[in-house]
Amino acid sequence: MTVERLAFRNFRNLAEDAIEPAPGVNVIYGENAQGKTNLLEAAWLFTGGHSFRGTKDAELPRLEDGKNAAEAALSMRIFSEGRAQELRLLIQNGRRSSTINGVEKKTGSALVGKFCAVIFSPEHLLLVKEGPARRRAFLDGALCQMKxxxxxxxxxxxxxxxxxxxxxxxxxxxPELLDTLEIWNERLVLFGVDVMLERIGFCRLLHPKAKDVYAGIAKGREALSLGYAPFDGADTKEALQAQFREALEAAEKTDIRAGFTSVGPHRDDLDIRIDGLSARTYGSQGQQRSIVLALKLAEADVLFGATGERPVILLDDVMSELDASRQDYLLNHIDGRQVFLTCCDPQAVRPMKEGKRFRVENGRIRETAVEKRE
Ligand SMILES: Nc1ncnc2c1ncn2[C@@H]1O[C@H](COP(=O)(O)OP(=O)(O)OP(=O)(O)O)[C@@H](O)[C@H]1O
Ligand SMILES: [Mg+2]
Incomplete structure (x- = not known):
């Protein structure tokens, strides 16, 4: 799917205006605090999700004299399911309502599934750096969208x-309660294996795509590999159940002492490696950024496989720390997807074959010429 037009009124610091993005790469540039991320956020809200910056809806309308405007209005024309579609989103008194092709809906969540996007923002870098909870949330979030x-x-x-x-x-x-522990182990195995199988299935779809994108970004100099830890490898449901049951039994004494369950899907992880080494421990900043990018672009591909529509890719502040060849990949080698990316210095952005550039200055947006690449 592609965004053909995006219009906003009273949304954050953006002046009332509209843009008509290119179907390929759109570079949104400007100095700090001018409204670049606000523009991506305006597009993202059409997924029906919350602000990726954790802002409450009531705080999104334009702030003037210390007060938020009564309402913020966004509209978007997308090309999806073979036709142009009109979506509107109104944020009023902290509540959302929407209009889909002229039909009014009481909620903003009515938009879920109409507009699909994948967002990369600086806080997503924690996906590689932090503990497993964020990686499990990444897998579960993608799975919830797909299924x-x-x-x-x-x-x-x-x-x-x-x-x-x-x-x-x-x-x-x-202590007599422990007589029933086995029953609970079985319930945990029953439901836990369902969770694991879905996540393992998703990882197996994600892996080859993420590996390809990463090879493109890194010009094949390094190889990315993904695995579901520690329960990957079991090929049948029965084998996985046996593995999980065994792990629960092995941890039983520790669990009784600690008063909680120390193994299972709530502790599992997406194991990310570069040339066989843990990316969390050994990855450089640029590598970690490239990994998150590869995961997000691969997630978009997997979603495309599941839904038949290519999600729009929103990349906030992704260019810094990427060397010239990694930037070149992003700007010129992502075929068939619409991309919006923000950056501060347009000179730092490698020339593009096609696409559009928009300069954002104090909430005003204007399209500027693209210097063509030979
Ligand atoms: N509800 C609001 N009303 C008016 N202005 C707002 C509102 N919310 C945020 N802003 C302003 O928007 C500006 C930030 O915009 P944004 O986050 O899009 O900046 P940016 O161009 O992405 O900058 P950076 O390069 O630093 O990431 C700030 O000046 C902030 O005060
Ligand atoms: Mg920003």
């Missing part, structure tokens, strides 16, 4: 886990 039933699978597991943990805590005073 709405996954959220249910996950909540069945979480409930079983909570009950097992309660039993482990109560067992200090009532």
């Amino acid at each position: 709405p039933s996954f959220a249910r699978t996950l909540s069945h597991y979480t409930r079983a886990l909570l009950q097992r943990n309660t039993l482990l805590k109560d067992a200090v005073r009532h």
Whole structure:
């Protein structure tokens, strides 16, 4: 899908205006605090998701004299499902409503599935650097977009886990409760393996795509590999169940002492390696940035495979720390996808074959000429 037009009124610091992006790469540039990220955010809100910066809806309308405007209005024309479609989003008194092709909807979440996008913002770098929770959230978030039933699978597991943990805590005073531990192990295995299988399946779809994108970004100098840890490798559901059951039994004494369950999908991780070494421990800043990019672009490809529509790619501040050849890949070798990327210095951005550039200055946006590459 592509954004053909994006218009805004009273949205953050953006002046009332509209842009008509190119179907390929769109570079949004300007100095700090001018409104570049605000523009990406305006597009992102059409996914139906929350602000990726954690801002409350009530704070999105334009601030004037210390007060937020009564409403912010956004509209977007997209080309999707073989035709042009008109989407509108109104944020009023902290509540959202939307219009899809002229039909009014009471909520903003009615837009979910209409507009699909993948966002990379600087805080996503924590995906590689921080602990496993963010990586599990990345897998689960993508799975929920692809398969709405996954959220249910996950909540069945979480409930079983909570009950097992309660039993482990109560067992200090009532050791006889441990007689029922095996029953809870079985429930955990039953639901946990469903979660693991979905995540492993997604990782297997993601892996070859992320590997290809990474090879493109790094010009084949380094190789990315992904794995679901520690339970990858088991090829059948039964084998995975046996592995998980064994791990639970092996950790039983520790779990009873600690009062919680130390193995299972709530502790699993997406293992990311560059040339066989852990990216979290050994990756350079530029490598970590490239990895997150590869994961996001690959996620977009997997979503495309599942839905038949290519998500729009929103890249906030991705250029810094990328060397010339990595930038060149982003600007000239992402075929068939619409990309919006923000940066401060347009000179630092390598020349593009095609696409558009927009300069943002104090909330005003204007299209500027692209110096063509020979
Ligand atoms: N509700 C609002 N009303 C008016 N202005 C706002 C509102 N929310 C944020 N701003 C202003 O928008 C500006 C920040 O815009 P944005 O985050 O898009 O900057 P940027 O161009 O991405 O900068 P950087 O290069 O530093 O990332 C700030 O000056 C901020 O005060
Ligand atoms: Mg910004």
